Amino acid sequence: MFRLASILTVAFTAAAYAEDVPSTQPGDREYSPYPRQDFPNQVYFGDTHLHTSYSADAGMIGNVLGPDEAYRFAKGEVVTSSTGVEARLRRPLDFLVIADHAENLGLAPLLSAKDATLLSTEFGQQLNAAVEAGDPVGAWSIWSQAKSTGTDPLADYQEIYQTAWSNITSAAEVHNQPGLFTALIGFEWTSNPQRNNLHRNVIFNGGKEGADKIIPFSNFDSFDPEDLWAWMEQTEETTGQKLLAIPHNGNLSNGLMFDEVRLSGEPFDVEYFKQRAKWEPIYEITQMKGDGEAHPMLSPDDEFADFETWDKGQLGPEPKTPEMLPREYARAALRRGLGYEAETGTNPFKFGVIGSTDAHTSLSTVGEDNFFGKVAAVEPTADPIRFEEVVGGIGGDESVAQYAWQTSASGLAAVWARENTREAIWDAFARKEVYATTGPHMRVRVFAGYEFDVTDLPRADFAAYGYENGVPMGADLPADSDGRSPRFLIRALRDPDGANLDRIQIVKGWLSSDGTTSERVYDVACGGRELVNAACDGPVGNTVDVENASWTNDIGQAILAGYWEDPNFDPTQNAFYYVRVLAIPTPRWTAYDAKVFGTEIPDEAPRSIQERAYTSPIWYTPEG
Template sequence: MSMRSGLVAPVLILFLTAGSLAQDSPPAAPKPGADYSPYPKQDFPNRVFFGDTHLHTSYSTDAGMFGNTLGPDAAYRFARGETVTSSTGVPARLHRPLDFLVVADHAENLGLAPLIEESDKRLLASEWGKRVHDLTRAGKPGEAYAMWGAAVTKREDPLKNIAGLMESMWHRITKAAEEHNEPGLFTALIGFEWTSSPDGSNLHRNVVFRDNKDKADQVIPMSAYDSEDPEDLWRWMARYEEKTGGQVLAIPHNGNLSNGLMFDTVTLSGKKPLDRDYAERRSKWEPLYEVTQIKGDGETHPLLSPNDEFADFETWDKGSFGAAKEKDMLPREYAREALKQGLVYKQKLGENPFKFGMIGSTDSHTSLATSGEDNFFGKATAMEPSEDPIRFEERITGYLPDPQGRDYAIRHYQASASGLAAVWARENTREALWDAMARREVYATTGTRPIVRVFAGYGFTDKDLYRSDFAKYGYDNGVPMGGDLKQSDKAPTFLVRAMRDPDGANLDRIQIIKGWLDSAGKTHERIYDVAVSGDRKIGADGRAKKPVGNTVDVKNATYTNAIGAPFLQAFWKDPDFDAGQNAFYYVRVLEIPTPRWTTYDARYFGLKRPDDVPASIQERAYTSPIWYNP
């Protein structure tokens, strides 16, 4: 061995020993109190979660007695991404799982269809229950449903004297929620629907619990048998919170089917003008509004917003479930007009009864929370995907005769494949999601999953759009969607970012919609295009006149992302700000045109596409407003 080779081993041993010592020795500790990681102290919402707050299963009588055989367990499994066979035998799956779900079955005779299926002894001991059971088992569910509908209309609960019946079905629902709730992975929020329908007008609310089963089981859901007045629902909610120490909120929906009652100027029972007490209670118990779902879009109407070329979207304006609509009802049915009237009440009463954030959800009665145009399983089991004419032609409204003999029927091909609720929160838990809903840091989508963020303040500049700490800076120096701006002599500035659904269509534009109250007490609205895709220009009037274009191939039900942009952002300063005027601002994000579900169906089943609905639509998102109230 040479001297050179003899030195290798000691040197190698020395090197390995030094390395081992370095690994075994702890690193030098930083100074006490040093904060190297920026994240332990961050507490602002940093994730958006998508879900459905309005899904019906077989436990809803108007679902279970019309063929839906899937209960809450199947609904949760489907929402979590599993393949579930629908009630008509069709395998169904979401393209991506949801983050959360509220099974919101109707409280009125909750679980009646499963009780019939099980031939429940308690049900059969009732003369009415046995009659409904026997009709259903004899293949006459329509007659059985008509019996039930007559009872609901009269507000006479036919099963009220059967002790423990409703409790047992409610406990099944809360048990399913508990079994599927996995904090951090998937949230199963407990809830139900209170189905108020005076004279067939839709005043429905979904009640959502922040709590677990132990608290929710201490009550029985309030139903329309108890009362059809929302003020009585709020009293029920207050009693629940007092009794259990828990928390609940209510989400109204379908103002477009309320025939002017959803945002009425008088109370339902007393017909008294709204006062401050009413305004405070409504704002507290109903922080959100379901602005889009299967039964049409409720942002605005072309007669209310004639300068909004995007206002006529999935419009349902023929009537309620009981009568045709009069045009003077429209201002009391749509979100944008209600937000404007809320400014009037704020000025008059010192409180705003219509201060709500906006979400979307499905209102599906199939147990399948589908909101994709290419994966739409319909309003109810009878209208699930099929070449049967019922898929397009079944009436959703218009069964009851209009007092004046008018046709107000809306058919299923006019149903919308909508929508979803997007929630900005820190974590995927009941508490975090509910708290975000309560503070209105949410937005609605018509079924797709774009990511939208907005901050408003007084010191933002256009350079802040490019900050690496965009979200932290926004929270530190402004307010997010659902927030309130403090009084200022400065015009507010806005930072907006929008990113397309990664599996979806490019974006057309970002708009800010402003509503305000002038010194004469008159409300106004204006739309500002703040970011547009392509080489289009925004004019001095704040609008881009040129449409984005349309790549939809109607025959083949396809489109391309050759137009639009995957990401848009904008800095905007209100050019018409008046420090003395009440105002609100919300963001609307429009996607490029894509095929409507009826176009996909026509292609898949070889059917004639209905010619009075568009072949393509522009999916969209609406954020909760930001309010300025001097």
């Protein structure tokens, strides 16, 4: 008791006379090392692309869960899905963007609520009559036909969209808990010229008060990304907030996402390059409608390029042709961006990368053993629709059809930041210090510099040293005055509840003096094998038991670290480098379904998968 009283007396005395007592610290030294530390020291996982019943192509086809249920699910609560199945995440998310389609925003829930303004319109009355008659398919058909005209049937009733938007932003305010969970406000602009995918998710850095000053920009306003960017610039002035846009699914754009001309067909110019680089700092590289990192035809020497590939066509019936592929995949776009920068000083394709879901179920589920599908109709069930529903190439023949079994249980956005707040996470997107995973909560860090050495890998102050002596993912590495080769420090940690790691790789792209670009994939660290001539000595193996949908961590390693110096560096060449981390094989969601429901997996469907992470690149630009 005497001891506690003495401590309290000292504490109160120190507080009372703190301003009068001089410091007794020797010189400028202080004991606590962290008060002035300001580099990003936490990784947060989230989804920037989730649809609720407020998206017409979700709410009109069976999704009855709104923003409130979506947030509660993301925060770890048990939620009953639209088909009556209890669902829960193994581990809650840290942040979420509800990115409902701007086109006819809130149509289904407002119809269900008998919104007076909606029912005063002829369009609303037609939809309501079909619903009242017990014909939801008919209601869907009415909406779909109206949308296909390209003219908004509710254009004169903007208050309908204002009501829906206000409901969405209100839910974000209720669920946003700075430091614990971040509800970023956003929407999806669903540009779809000739049914080619040019979609973008638009994200605000602030709250409801500013966001409610606008109504989301839709494809009824324009199909052209340049018009979206102009709207975003005006919206920043109107709302006092910052905005950015995240493109996705270039693999379904039939060559338009990373085209060589404007959407209008006019040639690029420097102003276009600057606007694209400004408004679109990151790209959604992996999600449910396929992986967009690379394609085996574009990267024939990359044995892991053919991953969850959707390459038959677009969202509609138009088939894809081989010459479209270079304008659809992230790695090819990053390569072409090097040439643009060398020629004009500006790189329109200097983007970081994230993953997200594009789920239309209000449930952000990316676990292979907990996959609730793309839309409500294909939530977990023994019904063949779970595998057989056509979800891409809709309206076309077998040559363009993409089936539900091809849907990926992917992905997540990983963000390096100091705190879990709207501002900190948005700023990480803007500076590209982010990475993508196909679902697992892998932790990945990479630094590039000229002073690093292999002995720096085990440092206790790995991050602090990396920031002090190099640059992180998403950054530019200045040229070295002595022309030295870049050196990289990489650490990767498996998902705590997931599979061991197979390998760490660095993907390099560079621009030669003749204007051509090249690429190469280097293995940097291998789980359980030796590294021989920049390649792992054989495959990692496969412990997957498909019949039991099980696997073991007897292969690979939980933690991998790698030091790498570019052996073919030319200081005169523009280049980029990004890290790809592969996990050991695990059962795919199709295998879990077969075990649970006793369903037969289609012959062509994968039974196992190697989950992965992709970091944002680090770019090297020569002096001058």
